Amino acid sequence: MEIVTIAVAAACFLLGGIAMFVFNKTALKNKCANILKEAETEAEVMKKNKLLEVKEKFLNKKAELEKEVAQRNQRIQQAENKLKQREMVLNQRQDELQRKKNEAEAVRENLEVQLGIVDKKKEELEHLQRQEIEKLEAISGLSAEEAKERMVESLKEEAKTQAQSYINDIMDDAKLTANKEAKRIVIQTIQRVATETAIENSVTVFHIESDEIKGRIIGREGRNIRALEAATGVEIVVDDTPEAIVLSAFDPVRREIARLALHQLVTDGRIHPARIEEVVSKVKRQVEEEIIETGKRTTIDLGIHGLHPELIRIIGKMKYRSSYGQNLLQHARETANLCAVMASELGLNPKKAKRAGLLHDIGKVPDEEPELPHALYGMKLAEKFKEKPDICNAIGAHHDEVEMNSLLAPIVQICDAISGARPGARREIVEAYIKRLNDLEQLALSYPGVTKTYAIQAGRELRVIVGADKIDDKQTESLSGEIAKKIQDEMTYPGQVKITVIRETRAVSYAK
Numbered sequence: 001m002e003i004v005t006i007a008v009a010a011a012c013f014l015l016g017g018i019a020m021f022v023f024n025k026t027a028l029k030n031k032c033a034n035i036l037k038e039a040e041t042e043a044e045v046m047k048k049n050k051l052l053e054v055k056e057k058f059l060n061k062k063a064e065l066e067k068e069v070a071q072r073n074q075r076i077q078q079a080e081n082k083l084k085q086r087e088m089v090l091n092q093r094q095d096e097l098q099r100k101k102n103e104a105e106a107v108r109e110n111l112e113v114q115l116g117i118v119d120k121k122k123e124e125l126e127h128l129q130r131q132e133i134e135k136l137e138a139i140s141g142l143s144a145e146e147a148k149e150r151m152v153e154s155l156k157e158e159a160k161t162q163a164q165s166y167i168n169d170i171m172d173d174a175k176l177t178a179n180k181e182a183k184r185i186v187i188q189t190i191q192r193v194a195t196e197t198a199i200e201n202s203v204t205v206f207h208i209e210s211d212e213i214k215g216r217i218i219g220r221e222g223r224n225i226r227a228l229e230a231a232t233g234v235e236i237v238v239d240d241t242p243e244a245i246v247l248s249a250f251d252p253v254r255r256e257i258a259r260l261a262l263h264q265l266v267t268d269g270r271i272h273p274a275r276i277e278e279v280v281s282k283v284k285r286q287v288e289e290e291i292i293e294t295g296k297r298t299t300i301d302l303g304i305h306g307l308h309p310e311l312i313r314i315i316g317k318m319k320y321r322s323s324y325g326q327n328l329l330q331h332a333r334e335t336a337n338l339c340a341v342m343a344s345e346l347g348l349n350p351k352k353a354k355r356a357g358l359l360h361d362i363g364k365v366p367d368e369e370p371e372l373p374h375a376l377y378g379m380k381l382a383e384k385f386k387e388k389p390d391i392c393n394a395i396g397a398h399h400d401e402v403e404m405n406s407l408l409a410p411i412v413q414i415c416d417a418i419s420g421a422r423p424g425a426r427r428e429i430v431e432a433y434i435k436r437l438n439d440l441e442q443l444a445l446s447y448p449g450v451t452k453t454y455a456i457q458a459g460r461e462l463r464v465i466v467g468a469d470k471i472d473d474k475q476t477e478s479l480s481g482e483i484a485k486k487i488q489d490e491m492t493y494p495g496q497v498k499i500t501v502i503r504e505t506r507a508v509s510y511a512k
Contacts, residue, residue, distance in 0.1 A: 185345050204247040204255045206262055214238050216271050217245065217262070227273035231280040234258040252320035253291075257283050291316035298329065302336055304355050308385035315358065317365045328365065331419050332358050338415035339408075348407055356394040356412050359387070363395075375399045417496070439491060444483050444499075449475070461498040462487075468505040476503045 208214070218225045218238060225236055233254050237246040247258050261283045265271050268279075292309075295316030299307055307315075318329035339357030340350040363378030372380070379396030394408040398416050437455040440462050444453040449470035454463045464483065466476060480501040487497055 185342060204259055206245045206247055206259055208243050208245060208266065210243065213266055214245065217266070219271065219273075223273060224271050224276065227276045228258070228262070228280070231277050232258040232261065236262075252322065253287065253317070256320055257287050260286070291319070294319050294329070298333065298358070302333065302354055302358060303351070304336075304358060311359065311362065311381070311385050311387075314362045314365055314381070318361070321365050326420065328361060332361055334419045335360060335412070335415045338418055339411050342411050342415060343408075346407070346411070348411070352388075352391065353408055353411055355387075356391045356408050357415055359391065360395050360398050360412050360416060373399065373401055375401050436491070440487065440497070443486060443490070447479060447483065449479070459497065461500065464499065464501045466501060466503050468503050471503060473503065476501050 216224070217228075217236075219227075225238065228234075229236055234257075235248040236258070237248055239246070245262070247255050247262075257280065261276070261280045264279050264283065265276065268275075292313050293316065295312035295314070298315055299305070299312060315329070315332070318332055319327070321328040336354045336357035339353035343350045343353035359378065359382060361374065361378065362381055363372070363374035363376070366377060375396050375398055379392050379402070382392040382395050390406040390408050393402065393405045394412040396402040397404045397409040398413045400413075404410060404413075437459050440455045440459060441453040444450055444462060444464045449466045450464055451467050452465040454465075455461075456463060462483070464479070466479065471479065480499050483501075484497075484499045487499070
């Protein structure tokens, strides 16, 4: 009985489970169906939305394309209108050209007709001309060729005379203008640059407080003075001149070393050969430093940069050199300033001109004695220390020893002459000065026809008197040029020499 009950209960439970499963399955199916239906509805909505978006984009694109097409059509229409206008203009021009061509054809035909008439007239004129020439030949007794030759000769002489007169006028005008302009520039340059004139001698006077010091300088049996002369290379003259000792040497650097050494020895009071050699050695180093410092100061004052240290030393050494009594450094500075002024006046580079002017005489202060002239030696030094070619050429050409290759060279030459030849800048030995004046006069007297010569204005002008019966006016002009060229080739002189040739006729009578 219990087993039957349990079986019935199990059957009931099983049936309940089956019924629940069936119910759940049905519900699940219904839910799935609902979800599918909702998904289909949502998909349909999304589809419609997407279709609407696509349709809207299509319409927008269509509108843009239609607008672009309308714009293109408008541009095409404008281009067509321009082409039509151009075609009309071309047609008009073509019609105009055709009309002008027709007119030109008509003019050409007319000219051909007129040329035919002209040719006919020309033949008639030539015939008449031949007849006239035959008549003239018969009357004059000369052929046409002979008459032509005579006329050509006559015209040649006339043209030669007129040409010579014209050339003389042009040369006179050019000389007047060139001299006026050159004088203006030179005078303006000299006025703008004023430098003190320094004159140095070959002796230096060393002043002492009392004559007792002379004995100490001489030393026992003259050993001190001999040691001093051997160390410095300077002759020391101790004589009866009160409170003074003379230092004599042609080298200013040696004289300066001797002066400074003697000053230190006298101030210190210890004067003996060992001390002399020590002091002279020390002073030599001091002077060398002073030379370099002077060179640097000079280049800084003039605004010149980039010089080789050896060139700076040579420039400083110029302070202790002189040329015809003119201090070489002062002359170089003055020439540099003159070159800068003149280059500025002529529109050239003043810095390069100033550099060339400062270096133009570096060949005068060599450490060893060269065999070359100072201009060529200075050019070699400049080339050695990497100066530019136009600077080197200006240095070498300032005495015409090499050919001038740039405008710097004549500027340096002129400014060197201005600095050296101005009054008071240099001095010459009287004998050399007189000899130069005599040589000038004798050179001019060597020409035939010259009767007298006078060197005036300190040798700046040479007046030449010629015989009026021996030389005519044309020969007088050429004689002046020949004398100038010979003086330029054979003589050395500062500045320039003016040659004036005078030809005059004198008639002398006496009333009794």
